[in-house]
Amino acid sequence: MKKSQLGRRTFIASSAGLVGAGAAATFASPAISQNRRKWRMVTTWPKNLPGLGTGAQHFADQVTRATGGRLTIELFASGEIVPAFESIDAVGAGNIEMGHGAPYYWKGKAPATQLVSNFPMGLTAQEYNAWYHFGGGRDLCDELYRSALGCKFLPCGNTGIQHPGWSRKEVNSLDDIKGLKMRMPGLGGEVMSRLGATVVNLPGSEVPGALASGAIDWAEWNNPYGEASMGFYRYAKYYYTPGWHEPGTVLELFVNAEKWDSLEDELKAIVENCAYATNQVMLAEFQARSGPVLDSFVNDHGTIVKELSDDIMREIGKVSGEAMQDLANSDPMAMKIFKSMIEFRGHQIRYTNVAEGSFIKARALEYPFPS
Amino acid sequence: MKKSQLGRRTFIASSAGLVGAGAAATFASPAISQNRRKWRMVTTWPKNLPGLGTGAQHFADQVTRATGGRLTIELFASGEIVPAFESIDAVGAGNIEMGHGAPYYWKGKAPATQLVSNFPMGLTAQEYNAWYHFGGGRDLCDELYRSALGCKFLPCGNTGIQHPGWSRKEVNSLDDIKGLKMRMPGLGGEVMSRLGATVVNLPGSEVPGALASGAIDWAEWNNPYGEASMGFYRYAKYYYTPGWHEPGTVLELFVNAEKWDSLEDELKAIVENCAYATNQVMLAEFQARSGPVLDSFVNDHGTIVKELSDDIMREIGKVSGEAMQDLANSDPMAMKIFKSMIEFRGHQIRYTNVAEGSFIKARALEYPFPS
Numbered sequence: 202m203k204k205s206q207l208g209r210r211t212f213i214a215s216s217a218g219l220v221g222a223g224a225a226a227t228f229a230s231p232a233i234s235q236n237r238r239k240w241r242m243v244t245t246w247p248k249n250l251p252g253l254g255t256g257a258q259h260f261a262d263q264v265t266r267a268t269g270g271r272l273t274i275e276l277f278a279s280g281e282i283v284p285a286f287e288s289i290d291a292v293g294a295g296n297i298e299m300g301h302g303a304p305y306y307w308k309g310k311a312p313a314t315q316l317v318s319n320f321p322m323g324l325t326a327q328e329y330n331a332w333y334h335f336g337g338g339r340d341l342c343d344e345l346y347r348s349a350l351g352c353k354f355l356p357c358g359n360t361g362i363q364h365p366g367w368s369r370k371e372v373n374s375l376d377d378i379k380g381l382k383m384r385m386p387g388l389g390g391e392v393m394s395r396l397g398a399t400v401v402n403l404p405g406s407e408v409p410g411a412l413a414s415g416a417i418d419w420a421e422w423n424n425p426y427g428e429a430s431m432g433f434y435r436y437a438k439y440y441y442t443p444g445w446h447e448p449g450t451v452l453e454l455f456v457n458a459e460k461w462d463s464l465e466d467e468l469k470a471i472v473e474n475c476a477y478a479t480n481q482v483m484l485a486e487f488q489a490r491s492g493p494v495l496d497s498f499v500n501d502h503g504t505i506v507k508e509l510s511d512d513i514m515r516e517i518g519k520v521s522g523e524a525m526q527d528l529a530n531s532d533p534m535a536m537k538i539f540k541s542m543i544e545f546r547g548h549q550i551r552y553t554n555v556a557e558g559s560f561i562k563a564r565a566l567e568y569p570f571p572s
Numbered sequence: 573m574k575k576s577q578l579g580r581r582t583f584i585a586s587s588a589g590l591v592g593a594g595a596a597a598t599f600a601s602p603a604i605s606q607n608r609r610k611w612r613m614v615t616t617w618p619k620n621l622p623g624l625g626t627g628a629q630h631f632a633d634q635v636t637r638a639t640g641g642r643l644t645i646e647l648f649a650s651g652e653i654v655p656a657f658e659s660i661d662a663v664g665a666g667n668i669e670m671g672h673g674a675p676y677y678w679k680g681k682a683p684a685t686q687l688v689s690n691f692p693m694g695l696t697a698q699e700y701n702a703w704y705h706f707g708g709g710r711d712l713c714d715e716l717y718r719s720a721l722g723c724k725f726l727p728c729g730n731t732g733i734q735h736p737g738w739s740r741k742e743v744n745s746l747d748d749i750k751g752l753k754m755r756m757p758g759l760g761g762e763v764m765s766r767l768g769a770t771v772v773n774l775p776g777s778e779v780p781g782a783l784a785s786g787a788i789d790w791a792e793w794n795n796p797y798g799e800a801s802m803g804f805y806r807y808a809k810y811y812y813t814p815g816w817h818e819p820g821t822v823l824e825l826f827v828n829a830e831k832w833d834s835l836e837d838e839l840k841a842i843v844e845n846c847a848y849a850t851n852q853v854m855l856a857e858f859q860a861r862s863g864p865v866l867d868s869f870v871n872d873h874g875t876i877v878k879e880l881s882d883d884i885m886r887e888i889g890k891v892s893g894e895a896m897q898d899l900a901n902s903d904p905m906a907m908k909i910f911k912s913m914i915e916f917r918g919h920q921i922r923y924t925n926v927a928e929g930s931f932i933k934a935r936a937l938e939y940p941f942p943s
Contacts, residue, residue: 263841263845266837266838266841267638267838267841267842267845268838269836269837269838322935322941325928325931325932326698327697327698327732327855327856327859328859330852330855330856330859331855331856331857331859331860332860333856334852334853334856334857334860335856335857335860335861336860361698361927361928362927362928362931364927424927425923442926442927442930442931443926443927443930443931443933443934444927444930444931445931445934445935448931448935465640466637466640467637467638467639467640470634470637470638471638471842471845473849474634474638474842474845474846474849475845475849477845477848477849477852477853478844478845478846478848478849478852480852481701481705481848481849481851481852482705482848484698484701484702485698485701485702485704485705485706486702486705486706488698488699488701488702488920488923488924489702489703489705489706489707489916490706491923491927492916492919492920492922492923492924493919495922495923495926496919496922496923499922506922506926508926508930509934511934511937514934514937514939515937515938515939516939518934518935518937518939518940518941519939519940519941521941522939522940522941522942525942526942529942539942543941543942543943544943545860545863547943548863548864548867549859549863550935550936551863551866551867551870551877551936552796552859552862552863552866552867553859553863553932554932554933554935554936555813555814555866555877555879556732556733556735556795556813556814556815556862557696557732557733557928557929557932558928558929558932558933558936559813559814559815559879560696560733560813560814560815560816560819561696561924561925561928561929561932562814562925562929562933563814563816563880563882563885563889564693564816564819564889564921564925565921565922565925565929566882566885566886566889567886568885568886568887568889568890568893569889569890569893570693570889570890570892570893570914571893571896571897571900571910571914572914572915572918
């Protein structure tokens with residue numbers, strides 16, 4: 202899709218621009234009073250939503266701070282000036298300078314964005330960063346976002362491994378999946394649908410009620426920290442693992458391409474480094490806070506953590522690969538990105554399994570240790 | 573140790589400072605011509621050593637770029653102007669502005685730095701970042717580095733899980749460890765020594781020869797990427813896992829505390845964000861490059877990856893805990909940091925095991941997938 206197709210309407214006459222340059226030229230003012238800009242960042246999150254909204258705010262604050270206000274980022278929550286799912290249009294058209302969201306929200310405009318988010322049985326957060334910085338990911342993401350969305354892309358957050366969901370029923374075999382009423386959006390839902398589940402789309406606000414009433418048997422959300430306030434443990438006893446469907450979902454900064462190109466290299470460097478730092482800080486928050494929340498689910502609320510069997514996971518792996526191949530076949534840019542990611546993935550499976558995997562398993566054995 | 577004790581000698585009369593400020597004040601010059609500083613960064617690494625030296629250079633270049641040269645960082649490799657292990661003295665005394673190294677190098681000055689590096693059976697890189705940003709780690713590291721070393725601390729790189737080593741002999745039981753001649757420095761070596769191994773200290777350059785001759789049975793280095801050029805696969809068939817001894821070793825930026833305090837908040841923000849971004853970029857490089865190297869060890873050189881048994885790992889876990897408790901008991905600051913880290917660790921074990929651990933294991937099963 203061409204950039205010109207994206208600007209469906211002009212939301213707001215641009216009020217961003219240069220201020221103070223005239224005054225600064227008349228005397229030897231401090232550096233930071235010259236060439237000040239104010240940029241707006243629209244997000245797809247409610248204001249200060251824990252983890253996602255607060256992470257986007259962290260990014261905005263760090264850029265403002267690191268530029269001494271030469272580039273001030275003002276954050277707008279979803280719906281404040283642009284509806285969440287129109288954010289990319291507003292930024293692509295140049296009416297807003299930047300935005301923060303999740304790549305797969307834009308699948309209707311560019312199917313390949315689903316892969317930029319990561320994919321079922323794909324990469325861990327650590328591997329995704331490795332692919333982005335040292336596996337060709339940066340150039341491919343930039344090519345996609347520039348050509349299809351009129352934007353510069355930067356990774357700016359990661360949820361880490363997401364849990365596949367809360368279930369009212371035990372799932373011990375592939376037969377148990379057939380007819381299971383599951384709330385699981387995106388590519389994960391596509392895989393479960395191919396395995397015979399009845400996949401239901403529900404907005405987040407309706408999910409707890411549907412699980413409580415039995416209208417759905419299974420609800421996917423994100424991770425323990427993100428689920429703490431949803432109360433799913435009240436309605437479903439089983440908390441399933443592994444998070445094969447979203448093994449490290451990337452969150453994005455998207456910047457209008459022309460506005461990005463107009464930035465001095467110094468400001469580009471600040472935005473890039475603040476985005477990469479935020480990428481780490483957001484993942485750190487989900488990691489830090491999910492541990493105690495999961496302990497509380499188990500110890501205080503009687504949640505039973507259950508692992509899907511190897512038989513089920515092998516079939517999920519096979520069907521995930523088929524679904525990804527179909528996605529790649531549907532779109533040339535998706536194919537280009539998919540080829541890069543699966544080649545990279547192929548070289549990471551053994552290493553991550555004997556490095557991260559082997560250590561994590563051994564550490565969880567029973568042995569005395571100070572606490 | 574007091575900061576005043578650290579400045580054993582003045583290496584270099586300080587040539588860093590403000591230049592150009594007088595000229596800049598006489599006309600409305602561009603912001604970047606005012607208040608320019610040049611800072612030196614000494615490192616404990618050879619020039620452009622893959623991963624470590626190149627990562628430190630990346631940090632220096634990003635700060636120079638993001639400040640438009642207002643803060644230019646000039647990197648010096650180990651020995652160029654300061655011997656590697658005197659870096660912290662030179663920076664603590666203010667003769668050099670900053671340095672890049674590994675915290676455990678300074679254990680002779682402050683035992684707690686060994687914990688700042690991470691510890692046997694400790695935290696993954698992702699968990700360490702979570703502890704640093706959201707578990708109280710930042711304040712504790714700052715307190716230690718300021719009081720004992722006269723420096724501001726920032727995490728600025730991570731090796732990821734390190735492999736415990738290459739062995740000429742199979743190790744199938746705790747008995748096999750008794751008398752095993754192992755090159756494993758640091759706390760990992762301490763644990764193996766308690767288990768009856770004969771731990772030998774050797775500089776890196778002598779390790780391949782000692783393994784080739786059988787003077788040692790086992791050699792620890794770091795990870796596949798770091799070991800690619802060492803040729804250990806020629807002399808030892810077994811590549812052991814898991815990397816319990818260094819499960820995510822942190823690399824550090826240390827900045828003279830007074831010089832750090834003198835920075836405008838804007839420059840502090842740039843240095844912080846560039847350090848956190850470099851933290852991610854360095855780990856990304858080790859991750860990206862280790863995968864293909866490990867595949868090559870196995871496929872091209874006949875290396876056999878072996879996992880230490882659960883029985884051995886339970887004993888290693890127990891003895892690691894005892895060794896860490898002894899370290900904590902020896903020093904009040906080590907105790908303070910240890911308590912914080914092990915409380916945090918206690919809440920991460922279940923979560924990381926069912927999130928990262930469960931996914932990594934399932935992904936490594938046999939099933940058809942595009943490649």
